[in-house]
Amino acid sequence: MMKNVSKIFSGISSFHVFLLNSNQELFGCGYNSYNQLGLGESRKEETIPKLTKIQNIPKGKIIDIQCGRYNSIMLIENQNQNENPKRKLYSCGSSNNRFLGRNESNYEFTEIKSSLFENDDNILDFSCGYHHSLILTSNSKLIAFGSNSFGQLGTEDRIDDQSILIQIELPKLRFNEDISNYHISCGSFNSFIYYSSPSFSNLEEDLIKLFERKEFCDISFKTKNGEIIKAHKLILKYRLNQNENEIEKLQEIISKKSIKESNQIFEMIYSNNSNINPILYSEIKEIINSNEKIEETMKRIYLNEKENENENDFIIERKEKQYKFPKLILIMRSELYRGMFLSVTEDKSNKVTDYSELSNKSFQIFEYWIYSNQIKDEIQITQEIIQELERGIDYFQLNQTNPNLFDLLINKFNN
Structure with missing residues (x-):
């Protein structure tokens, strides 16, 4: 019955457990005295000693289940070909309403509804503690319900029964990062919200992640209705065919399109994904450098145009010599510069970093790798x-990159 188990769900203080197989069949066992297994009104046994299939599961893909002491909360993702996946929460369990996020008990998994969830809101993370639960949404909302007798909901009102959903003010985040990089965790009588650095993949994917970073947009395009779309000139420079007329051609195309079509065009340029809108892609494919990887393009531009004049350049100074790096590239490569440039509080003007400890050869390796994600063969x-670059990697906080510069150095050294 339980072949191909894909996930096991339990909790910090739960006496029950769920198992999910590769066919999206859900099974449970353990305490059911408060209906926390969601077996339905007909199954009221206090203990379910054997794995039992859970019926009447909401339609969609089960992403996660959190088990509290007296309840269970399930995250379901509904796939829709015409829209982005939508995630909803469902709960079952105790007749004590504070555990369910609504004003009635349920023997089966039932959707948690609230006016706090907007139409475009999606569930990013959630956690279920001993007597309380927290939910993080894509609209930067922290939503809570349950007991706050120990202040575990993050409010001053030490009420023991918060049955309806309330919004909690998020702590002031140091860096203006994507809310999806934050996570929550509920203990028995406390809660945590913590930041997890995004794992770097490759340069192309990181550029796509920066598609919405408006503070680095330095070129404007006007649609047919007069709306203004701002874009990253640097990314366009890397993505287009390196012809001086390509940006003008792009402006001509955008001037005939709606705001929706224009956004799709830029998304295809940034991501090189023609499937977003094949018809529109046919209009821009002549000006897009679609065959060359972004790393190769950046390396070629770097080798040909080291003195790149750009208002978003950052200066690294070494022994009275200055090196210019585009801020966008440093943000993608380094947590140090990611924090420096995207900080809410720090000065965002061009700063100069004096890093003279690296020898000329080490700095050349670092400079080439920043652009190409590679080490020159002849080095x-x-x-x-x-040893020098190991200190530099730590200084620049480059440990999140993939492939890691240190790994490349070790492999090349061993070879």
Whole structure:
């Protein structure tokens, strides 16, 4: 019955457990005295000793289940070909309403509804504690319900029964990062919200993630209805065919399109994904450099145009010599610069970093890798260079990158 188990769900203080197989069949066992297994009104046994199939599961893909002491909360993702996946929460369990996020008990998994959830809101993360639950949404809302007798909901009112959903003010985040990089965790009588650095993949994917970063947009396009769309000139420079007329051609195309079509065009340019709108893509494919990887394009531009004049350049100074790096590239490569440039509180003007500890050879390796994600073949790696760059990697906080510069150095050294 339980072949191909894909996930097991339990909780910090629960006496029940769920198992999910690859066919999206859900089974449960353990305490059911408060209907926390969601077996339905006909199954009121206090204990379910054997794995039992859970019937009447809401339609959609089960993403996660959190088990509290007296309740269970399930995250379901509904797939719709015409829209982005929508995630909803369902709960079952105790007749004590504070555990369910609504004013009535349920023997089966029933949707948690509230006016706090907007139409475009999606569930990013949730957690179920001993007597309370927290929900994080894509509209930067922290929503809570349950007991707050120990202040675990993050409000001053030490009420023991918060049966309806309430919104909690999020702590002031240091960096203006995507809310999806924050996570929540509920203990027995406390709660945590924490930031998890995004895992870097490759340069192309990181550029796509920066598609919405308006503070680095430095070129404007006007649609046929006069709306203004701002874009990253640097990314366009890397993505288009390197012809001086390509941006003018793009402006001509945008001037004949609606705001929706224009956004789709830019999304295809940034992501190189023609499936977004094949008809529109046919109009822009002549000006897009679709065959060359973004790393290769950036490396070629770097080798040909080291003195890149750009208002978003950042200066690194070494022994009275200045090196210019585009801020966007440093943001993608380094947590140090990501925090420096995207900080809400810090000065965002061009700063100068004096980093003279690296030898010329080590800095050349660093500079080339920043653009290309590679190490030049002809570079000979020594143990001294590895030790130098290991300190540099720590200084620049480059540990999140993939492939990691240190791994590349070690592999090349071993070879």
